Amino acid sequence: MVYYIRFLKPPRIHREKARSLSISSLITVMTDLGDSFLAEDSDLVVSLIIEGSNKVLCQRTLNWKAGKRELPISLGPLPEQLSQYSFILCVSTASPYHGKLQLADYLLGNSGIPLVISGWSPPFGGPQLSVAEKLVERRFGLEEGVTLRIWEETGNSIARHIWDAALASVIYLHQAVSGSKIVTPQLLELLNNRHKPFNAIELGSGCGIVGIALAELLPQCSVLLTDLPEVEDIITRNTSTACLAPNSETQYQNLDWDEELPHDLCNTSIDLILISDCTYNADSSPALVSVLRQLTRKSPKAIILVALKRRHDSEAVFFDLMQSAGFGALDKDIVQLPSQYGEFDHIEMYCYVLERASLETTI
Ligand SMILES: C[S@@+](CC[C@H](N)C(=O)[O-])C[C@H]1O[C@@H](n2cnc3c(N)ncnc32)[C@H](O)[C@@H]1O
Numbered sequence: 001m002v003y004y005i006r007f008l009k010p011p012r013i014h015r016e017k018a019r020s021l022s023i024s025s026l027i028t029v030m031t032d033l034g035d036s037f038l039a040e041d042s043d044l045v046v047s048l049i050i051e052g053s054n055k056v057l058c059q060r061t062l063n064w065k066a067g068k069r070e071l072p073i074s075l076g077p078l079p080e081q082l083s084q085y086s087f088i089l090c091v092s093t094a095s096p097y098h099g100k101l102q103l104a105d106y107l108l109g110n111s112g113i114p115l116v117i118s119g120w121s122p123p124f125g126g127p128q129l130s131v132a133e134k135l136v137e138r139r140f141g142l143e144e145g146v147t148l149r150i151w152e153e154t155g156n157s158i159a160r161h162i163w164d165a166a167l168a169s170v171i172y173l174h175q176a177v178s179g180s181k182i183v184t185p186q187l188l189e190l191l192n193n194r195h196k197p198f199n200a201i202e203l204g205s206g207c208g209i210v211g212i213a214l215a216e217l218l219p220q221c222s223v224l225l226t227d228l229p230e231v232e233d234i235i236t237r238n239t240s241t242a243c244l245a246p247n248s249e250t251q252y253q254n255l256d257w258d259e260e261l262p263h264d265l266c267n268t269s270i271d272l273i274l275i276s277d278c279t280y281n282a283d284s285s286p287a288l289v290s291v292l293r294q295l296t297r298k299s300p301k302a303i304i305l306v307a308l309k310r311r312h313d314s315e316a317v318f319f320d321l322m323q324s325a326g327f328g329a330l331d332k333d334i335v336q337l338p339s340q341y342g343e344f345d346h347i348e349m350y351c352y353v354l355e356r357a358s359l360e361t362t363i
Contacts, residue, residue: 001164001309001345002337003029003038005119007154008070010132011089013125021083022076023048027091029064029071029116032163032277033311039066040340042116044091046073051086051123086126092118113140113167115338122151138162138209142174148216150209151237159231162209165277165307168335168347170213172307177217184331184351187303190271197222197247199270203255203291204278208235210307211274212242212250219245224266226255257287261294270299276307282314289321296327296354303330304352309345328355 009026016022029038042064048057058075073091093116117138124132134155140148148170153160175181177191190198198221202211208231211223225235232252239250253265273295278288296302304327308315322329331351336344 001031001339002113002115002117002167003031004117004138004152004162005029005044005091005136007119007121007132007134007136010134010154011073011087011121011124012131013083013087014076014130015080015083016077018077019080020077021080022074022078023087023089024075025073025089025121027071027073027119028069032161037069038064038116038340041066042093044071044093044116046075047090047092048075048078049088049090051088057082057087082125084126086123086129088123089121089132090118092116113171113338115340117167140170142170142213142216143178146216146243148209148213149238149241150207150212151234152207153234157230159204159206159227160234162207163277163309164337164345165309165347166206166209168309168337168349169210169274169276169305169307171335172305172333172349173210173214174217181333183333186330186353187272187305187351190303191218194220198272199266199268200224200272200274201266201270201295202226202274203257203288204275205235206231206277208238208250208252210276212238214272214274215244215248215250216242217245219247221245221248222268223248223250225250225252226265228256229254255291257284257291261291266295266298270295270302273302273304275304277309279306279308279315279318280311282317285318285321289318289325289327292322292327293325300354302353304350306350306352307335307347309347322352326355327352 006028007025008028011025014022044062044064047059064071093114120137122133122135135151136154138150142148152162176183200214201224203226205211205225205227208225211225215221215223235252329350329352333349335347339345
């Protein structure tokens with residue numbers, strides 16, 4: 001599993017007596033679930049950047065030691081004249097500016113992601129804002145010149161975080177679109193040989209990383225992101241800053257699997273349904289599968305892409321329910337993510353469709 005830099009105390013600017021400034025923050029390096037901390041030593045590069053520029057004002061390397069739960073950051077003293085600027089604090093395992101990949105530290109599509117995912121703070125400083133909002137931004141290069149930028153909350157909300165299966169879904173979709181991975185021919189055809197605009201829906205989209213990545217990768221692609229109302233703010237923040245491919249768009253709509261499907265949910269036929277890390281709670285699986293059944297009643301040829309990191313045996317319920325509901329897996333694949341001590345974690349990817357027998361009863 002990968003580890004994420006989180007700001008336990010958001011970066012703050014202090015005006016010192018000796019006409020100088022200093023910056024402080026408190027970070028941790030933990031899993032998506034927040035259930036364990038990075039248990040190996042790692043050098044972390046802390047960079048203070050002037051907002052809106054690529055200028056690194058100061059940089060320090062700190063050492064995260066195995067067994068730690070948090071790491072204080074302190075930068076300065078800095079000249080008082082800098083108080084007119086807003087800053088961004090980036091904490092990364094490597095300097096954030098290297099090679100041609102300005103602003104993003106790794107190419108997600110090539111699966112070259114590191115064990116520790118960098119964190120970028122919101123802007124702080126300037127005349128008004130001495131402390132940053134409780135958010136952290138992830139920046140992933142999809143390809144050179146295309147950066148996927150996603151905000152997460154720094155707190156413990158399940159919904160308003162990026163989960164490992166979402167990273168795997170983005171890697172998988174990128175590889176499928178670029179042709180660097182052999183995927184099921186139906187998905188390949190859908191993504192790469194389209195003669196019409198493409199419609200996708202994401203269920204339980206959290207911060208929206210998977211659906212937004214798809215709309216950044218594919219032109220003429222319309223993605224409807226859905227989740228519980230608590231994610232609306234963070235998704236709106238992420239969709240409003242996304243750099244979408246030509247003629248692509250994203251929208252958001254609340255969709256609770258336990259409630260009746262809104263009549264106005266999708267007026268056009270859906271080509272692809274995205275689900276990542278939504279099967280961890282076996283109690284939710286019947287409602288989730290029921291939503292899939294209703295969506296495929298209107299769009300019987302839709303492909304359902306399910307990504308999951310298996311956390312416990314009870315998740316098998318989802319697969320049994322999918323089979324009983326008439327869905328068949330076209331393909332099963334694995335995306336590897338780095339894990340501690342040079343090992344790898346396996347994220348399972350499934351492509352489902354309604355099987356012919358069920359299809360015939362649907363039409
Ligand atoms: C572990 S998070 C995964 C988020 C995102 N897909 C990702 O992989 O980063 C599970 C998501 O399912 C959503 N969810 C859980 N129960 C739901 C329900 N009954 N209706 C709609 N969404 C639900 C949560 O709000 C959350 O965003």
